[in-house]
Amino acid sequence: MKKKSNKKDLKLKFDTTWEYAPAPESKDHVKINTRYDLFINGKFTAPDSGKYFDTINPATEAKLASVADANQKDVDKAVKAARSAYENVWSKMPAKERGKYIYRIARVMQERARELAVIESMDGGKAIRESRDIDIPLAAAHFFYYAGWADKIKYAIPGADSRALGVAGQIIPWNFPLLMAAWKIAPALAAGNTVVLKPAETTPLTALKLAEIIQEADLPAGVVNIITGAGATGAALVNHPGIDKIAFTGSTDVGKIIQKAIAGTNKKYTLELGGKAANIIFEDAALDQAVEGIINGIFFNQGHVCCAGSRLFVQESVMDTVVRKLKDRMETLIVGDPLDKNTDIGAINSKEQLSKIRQYLKIGVNEGGEMYQSSCKVPSKGYWCKPTLFTNVSQSSRIIQEEIFGPVLGIQSFRTVEEAIEKANNIPYGLSGGVWTDKGSKIFKVTSQIRAGVIWANTYNKFDPTSPFGGYKESGMGREGGLHGLMPYLELAE
Amino acid sequence: MDSPPIDQVGVEERISRLTKRSIKKESKLSALKLALSMVDLTTLDAKDTPGKVRQLCTKAMHPHDAIPGIPQVAAVCVYPTMVRVAKQSLKGSDIQVAAVSTAFPSGMSTRKVKIEETRYAVNEGADEIDMVISRGHFLQGEYNYVFDEIAAVKEACGEAHLKVILETGELSTLDNIRLASDIAMLAGADFIKTSTGKVQPAATLPVTLVMLEAIRDFYYETGKKIGMKPAGGIATAKLAIQYLVLLRETLGDDWLNPKMFRFGASTLANDLLMQIVKEQTGVYQSIDYFSKD
Numbered sequence: 058m059k060k061k062s063n064k065k066d067l068k069l070k071f072d073t074t075w076e077y078a079p080a081p082e083s084k085d086h087v088k089i090n091t092r093y094d095l096f097i098n099g100k101f102t103a104p105d106s107g108k109y110f111d112t113i114n115p116a117t118e119a120k121l122a123s124v125a126d127a128n129q130k131d132v133d134k135a136v137k138a139a140r141s142a143y144e145n146v147w148s149k150m151p152a153k154e155r156g157k158y159i160y161r162i163a164r165v166m167q168e169r170a171r172e173l174a175v176i177e178s179m180d181g182g183k184a185i186r187e188s189r190d191i192d193i194p195l196a197a198a199h200f201f202y203y204a205g206w207a208d209k210i211k212y213a214i215p216g217a218d219s220r221a222l223g224v225a226g227q228i229i230p231w232n233f234p235l236l237m238a239a240w241k242i243a244p245a246l247a248a249g250n251t252v253v254l255k256p257a258e259t260t261p262l263t264a265l266k267l268a269e270i271i272q273e274a275d276l277p278a279g280v281v282n283i284i285t286g287a288g289a290t291g292a293a294l295v296n297h298p299g300i301d302k303i304a305f306t307g308s309t310d311v312g313k314i315i316q317k318a319i320a321g322t323n324k325k326y327t328l329e330l331g332g333k334a335a336n337i338i339f340e341d342a343a344l345d346q347a348v349e350g351i352i353n354g355i356f357f358n359q360g361h362v363c364c365a366g367s368r369l370f371v372q373e374s375v376m377d378t379v380v381r382k383l384k385d386r387m388e389t390l391i392v393g394d395p396l397d398k399n400t401d402i403g404a405i406n407s408k409e410q411l412s413k414i415r416q417y418l419k420i421g422v423n424e425g426g427e428m429y430q431s432s433c434k435v436p437s438k439g440y441w442c443k444p445t446l447f448t449n450v451s452q453s454s455r456i457i458q459e460e461i462f463g464p465v466l467g468i469q470s471f472r473t474v475e476e477a478i479e480k481a482n483n484i485p486y487g488l489s490g491g492v493w494t495d496k497g498s499k500i501f502k503v504t505s506q507i508r509a510g511v512i513w514a515n516t517y518n519k520f521d522p523t524s525p526f527g528g529y530k531e532s533g534m535g536r537e538g539g540l541h542g543l544m545p546y547l548e549l550a551e
Numbered sequence: 552m553d554s555p556p557i558d559q560v561g562v563e564e565r566i567s568r569l570t571k572r573s574i575k576k577e578s579k580l581s582a583l584k585l586a587l588s589m590v591d592l593t594t595l596d597a598k599d600t601p602g603k604v605r606q607l608c609t610k611a612m613h614p615h616d617a618i619p620g621i622p623q624v625a626a627v628c629v630y631p632t633m634v635r636v637a638k639q640s641l642k643g644s645d646i647q648v649a650a651v652s653t654a655f656p657s658g659m660s661t662r663k664v665k666i667e668e669t670r671y672a673v674n675e676g677a678d679e680i681d682m683v684i685s686r687g688h689f690l691q692g693e694y695n696y697v698f699d700e701i702a703a704v705k706e707a708c709g710e711a712h713l714k715v716i717l718e719t720g721e722l723s724t725l726d727n728i729r730l731a732s733d734i735a736m737l738a739g740a741d742f743i744k745t746s747t748g749k750v751q752p753a754a755t756l757p758v759t760l761v762m763l764e765a766i767r768d769f770y771y772e773t774g775k776k777i778g779m780k781p782a783g784g785i786a787t788a789k790l791a792i793q794y795l796v797l798l799r800e801t802l803g804d805d806w807l808n809p810k811m812f813r814f815g816a817s818t819l820a821n822d823l824l825m826q827i828v829k830e831q832t833g834v835y836q837s838i839d840y841f842s843k844d
Contacts, residue, residue: 067771073804075581075795080573186571345764346561381771389800398573495556515558 071388072432080398082185087175089262092123095131095285096268098138099278105130110287112261115182116395116404116439124261127284129293132253135282136299139224139251142279147251148221150277156207159246161274163200169270170194173263177235178395180262182404182440183358185396195520196239199538202522203243206543210248213540219547221249222325223301226294229264230307231257231406232361232462238264240537241304242281248546250302251280255294257307258287259407292318300324302546306363309460309486309531327535327545329363329527331460332488335481336366336517337471337503339494340374346515347493348382351466354491354517356390356402356444360464361410363532364489366517368457369468370477376470380448383466387431387444394436402464405440414442414463421447421456426467452483460486474499478506487529491517510536554733555768557725557761566756572796579792580830586791587614587823588622589809590816591649591780594629595656595748601636604629606844608640615824615841618831624820625809626679630655631672638676649679649714653704656718656747658683662700669707680704681714681815683747684731686721694734701738714742714780714813719758720750728758732765742778748815753783759794763801776805782815788826791819 092109094101109123127135147155166173170193177188210219225245229237234256245252256264268283284290291311295303295318305315306329319326336354338347354366371379395403405411422428426447435441446466450457457467471477481490490509492500504512510528513519520526525541527533535545574582592611594603604627611624626647627637637648650672654660669680682704688696705713715735719728735743743762746753759781766777779798785791791814798806806812821841829835 067774069767069770069802070804071800073799073807075585075799075807076578077572077574078576078578080575190571341556343556343558343561345555346558346565349561349565385767388803398571495558515561516564 069385071385077391077399079394081394082175082189082396082398084175084179084396087172089122089176093125093261093265093285095125095127095135096265096283097131097135098142098282099272099276101268102134104128105134110258112180112259114179115406116436118438121180121262124265124285127286127290131284132290132293132297135253135284136224136226136297138279139253139282140299142277143221143223143251146277147280148249151208152210152249153208155246155249156204158274158276159200159204159207159243162270162276163197163204165270165273166193166197166200166267169266170197173235173266175396176266177263178403181231181234181260182395182406184400184403185398186400187358192233192236195522196236199236199239199243199522203247203543206540207247210543210547213543214549218550220550222546222548223250224299225250225252225302225304225546226297226300227252227254227304228291228294228307229254229256231260232358232363234260235263235267237306238267240306240542244537244542245304245546246280248543250546253282253284253294253300255284255286255291258285261285295319302326304545305329312533325545327527327537328533329535329537330531330533331486332363332365332528332532333368333458333460333484333486334364334366334489334491334509335368335370335484335507336491337370337477337481337493338372338375338379339496339499340372341495342493343495343515344375344379344382348379348386350491350493350515350517351383352386352390355466356464357518359402359405359442361406361462362518364511364518365462366489366491367461367466368481368484369466370471370480371468372477373470373472380468383446384429387446390431390433390444392431392433392435392441392443402444405442405463408440410462411440411442414461414465417456417459417461417463417465418445421450421454421465421467424450424454424456426450426454426456452480458484474503478503481507485531488527488532489513554726554730557729559725559757562725562757562760566760566797569796569800570756570793574792574796580827582792582795583788583823583827583830584622585807586788586795586814587820587827588625589813590624590820590823591626591628591782591813592624592820593627593748593782593815593817595651599630599633601633604633604636605640608637608646610820610842610844611646612641612644614820615828617840618828621824621827625813628681628815631668631675631677634672634675634677647678648676649681650675650677651681651747653682655681655683656749658685662703665700666703666707669704673707673709673711677711679712679714680708681716681744683716683718684735686718689722689727689731694730697731698734698738701735701740705739712741713739714744714778715740716744716747716782718747718750719745719754720752725757725761728761729765732762733769736765736769736777740777742780742813744780744782744815746781746783746815748783754781754785754815756793756797760797760801763797767802776811778811778813779806780813780815785814785816786818786822788819788822791823
């Protein structure tokens, strides 16, 4: 392919006189209590600590609710309830009956999908387009999928009997609050375990709504317990002697702390940690569709995605064209009110995360990177970051080496296939990646040599309950989703 | 030719995202009016008569005078033999007369005949020529033949604007549609157009997106702004607005006008009018309030 010359001074104008009028999703049907207690043994229970913290709407900075802060005693209570439910009810129940309860949770979730989507957007800042079309449907799909496994597990592992582990402690992040709860709870229950789940402190509301759904589904008391709190609550859960397994999704730093904390214990664990995925565009790719995939890969959920395609490698011959197309596309991204149906990019999840992202923007500029941000306007209140890309960066730049967890893309060029593979692998992480080429043989060559748990070809960020997800290297261990996702909740008996 | 490959799955995903844009209230009303101003009001029947064409021209100039502030359409599109009638009927207005040409809709004729027909239409007063490409030659890989033919018709057009109909429903793949778009633009098309309206499928959103992206790349390579005309099968206001969303987010403000974008349609105008009246008065009127010409 010959390099095409583009006239430099040409520019498309996306600031048009035809504006889209606001199209906000209604929140009239949504009920958020002023205060939420801990969900222990089937009931909402006041915390022993007597303490509550605020959860806010990151798009407006307005308080949404007070949420209980669980201390050591509360964790004890929750673990005890889970243990008792495991021994007396859940482990004795026929598997197909367990499956029925999981199906029921999935159905109620679907019935309340609109409410859940609106709350997810209010509490976490993500665009309603995503919570409505991705988070909530996918969360329900996980429950449906694992409900089906409940009474078929013994056929899935030929030649071996399996049994549940017991009580699973599960800690989930703030980027996909309800979806991560589903990823954790559904396989644990299907495999016959009981659960103590701790949602992230900035986004506890949909997990607490899930507690209501679990009540509505009549799940036996104590099978799922949901306790809210910050890091100390999580630490108390990890260190609790009464749990048999820890499932954690979050930062690599905390993952390492957990590994140290449970070393020498019998606790099993799965960790789904950070990432810094490479998206590789070859010169023979369908460029317009590749650019769309890159945009979705990095700006989906404000870039708060562990598998975000945050490093872009473009073959030199098409570098200028791709960067120009990316910039044009960024101009049409609508940043603002997460509840507006036309919003593409919502609010940054928290003040802390925003200051972390801003720190990295500064580092990027100081390192000599060329920063480009779309010309969109952002609201004056709330936490916002314009979609950003960096050119003139290199493998040694910190913004290329470290996970930013925000809408920031670093772009580098490459010349040969080997160089692309080497650079893609030259990172401590290995969660995901993407390859864009019209040539099938190149897809096989490249994907087989990139060390990452998930690699997409000519698409990105495709998720399905049947498909295992998880990382190599510092991106974690164990897999979630699919049959693979059941294994970490089972013990094989000879 | 050096056209980039097109990934159909990716194109369809982009369309499904673009069609989720929620266009309401004042942005809907301005979109409806903009769409109406972009309509090429079309009659291309073998049974067309001067009387029918005169009626259509009246509709073009006076879409719905009962409500103030409604724009005229962009053009009236007819067969070459009806150009003179249309031209007379539209005298004094800004409405263009477009003539289909080059053995429309099949294009199965000699180049000599096609050029003669084009000259005839231009002499009769056509402001715009809508030609068809030779799909048979294109599918045989004779791209030079297609290119030369378009260039020759362009020359025959003189001052008249040339719209090149690719008849995308016969080109089979999006890769072919992209290639045909590039050939047409390089050969001198002022507009590229999806379809004759005589072949199914006619215009679709994915095909239009691919053509808009071809126009975008051509603009960045040459600085020339080529127009776009989806034609056939766009019968509802809702669908027309989706096309405008595509246009807005692919090419931006410079293309959001009747000079750069047209709808080839016969029944779309009345649905647009009905929706405009609904937006302005709050109630739907019976279709009997809108003239059928």
